[in-house]
Amino acid sequence: MAKEGITPRAKDYSQWYLDIVRGADLADYAEVVRGCIVFKPTGYAIWEAIQRGLDERIKATGHVNAYFPLLIPKSFLMKEAEHVEGFAPEVAEVTRAGGEELAEPYVIRPTSETIIGYFYAKWVRSWRDLPLLINQWANVMRWEMRTRPFLRTTEFLWQEGHTVHADHDDAERETLMILNEVYADFVEKDMALPVLRGIKTEKEKFAGALRSYAIEAMMQDGRALQAGTSHNLGQNFAKAFDITYADKNNQVQHAWTTSWGVSTRLIGATIMGHSDDDGLVLPPRLAPIQVVIIPIYKSDAEKATVMEAIDRITAEWRGKLRFHVDTRDHLTPGFKFNEWEIKGVPLRMEVGPKDVQKQSVALAQRIIFDGPAIEGRKPKSFVPQAGLAEHVTMLLEQIQQGLYQRALKFREEHTFKAANYDELKERVEKGFVRCWWAGSRHDEEQIQEETKATIRVIPNEQPRGKGKCVYTGKEAEKIAVFARAY
């Protein structure tokens, strides 16, 4: 039974998603600016948690943060042929400033390879300057046709890493390291969503890249969502922007660059990946509030003793757990239970007069994994106040793991094999389809036309041997994963 105001997932997945976003108060439509949203405090807090988890990993792998201008001279965009073609249709331009027409328009960055390339050309002189490993946290703008909160907005927030290397292998190493040790590690551990790691086909790769890699997560309707990409840009941008260095033999060489990014789309992935008909479900590691505490009382005297107990219990929580005490007096406990469930707080603690007396508290999980809720309600457990911080920490970790396992199971149950095109067409409606692939870019376009599905990745992990291509029937060496994508 869905919560009031939330369309059931099974009935209308899109509307369900929008209901979750609205119900949990994550965002507001910025109706005065096309395709933009306001990240409301709870939605932004999720982004901050994502930033923390990623920034930590980005720095742990040797990168530093910097910041480059929002505006890019339009001519910069034109320097890399494929890049222009890929991004020109969706850039916004600034043509007037200071009350005058500009001699050369600026574009609002849709991504920063070009302007960063310009500066890297000035900074890189010698092999001793390499690798250059910089990340930036920024906003970008892309005039997309159709937008939806977090998943695709005109302006969005992201991080974009831009690195320079001496040779192909070092750039390739960086690209794969970011995909595995930064992105996949973060999404699987902190967001609790399993991902497929692999390489993109020619059709799907980044405009201007030599090769693109990606991690792909499955949403609860069986569609794929690209959770992060990492590009080996080869020497394309180095040549366009003249990023050169003197090697050990004093020979001038073009450098090799990479770029990689994840965006506020990850907020959407988290929502879509875990939530249910009762509202938002957040993995504890990303939840702005991990434990909400509801005091229960009938009189001022009771309130005083209950609040005193809460203060005593939470005194040792500071710095360890993110918690919130809901002291609103005009709302009943039942109302608060429902509200915090819609908002996705992983754990609720109730403290009432009986608990004070028994030195206990009542705990209720937002989501349980071992059986159905009792009469639509989450079962509560009564636990002693002694050692509560450890118990709560353990429960949160259990929930984190439980969410990952549940998502993994869902993905496995919605991943199919296809030996021929008919099977592919039928099964890709329901989830991921793994099949042998030896087709061309044109074949892939044809399949997209007919099925709306694309190759999300050629997974890194491949079975031994060869097979028959699902489309052309030719001998194939690789398995591809097809899916409809967000």
Place this chain on the structure above:
RNA sequence: CGGGGCGUAGCGCAGCCUGGUAGCGCACCUGCCUUGGGCGCAGGGGGUCGGAGGUUCGAAUCCUCUCGCCCCGACCA
């Protein structure tokens, strides 16, 4: 950008066909009452009916234009 739907109070909607001084539920405010699963009762506040123009004595309602949102496609982090 193509197809479809919709803009009326913070939210969800009725009213429009057949023009006549704008309504319902929830939320909000005040008081009393209540508080371990969406309390109750009473009183109250809140609207240039998305915007502009037109028809008319009179427009939420009819006509034209326009802006925006949602859904489905094509494009994408």
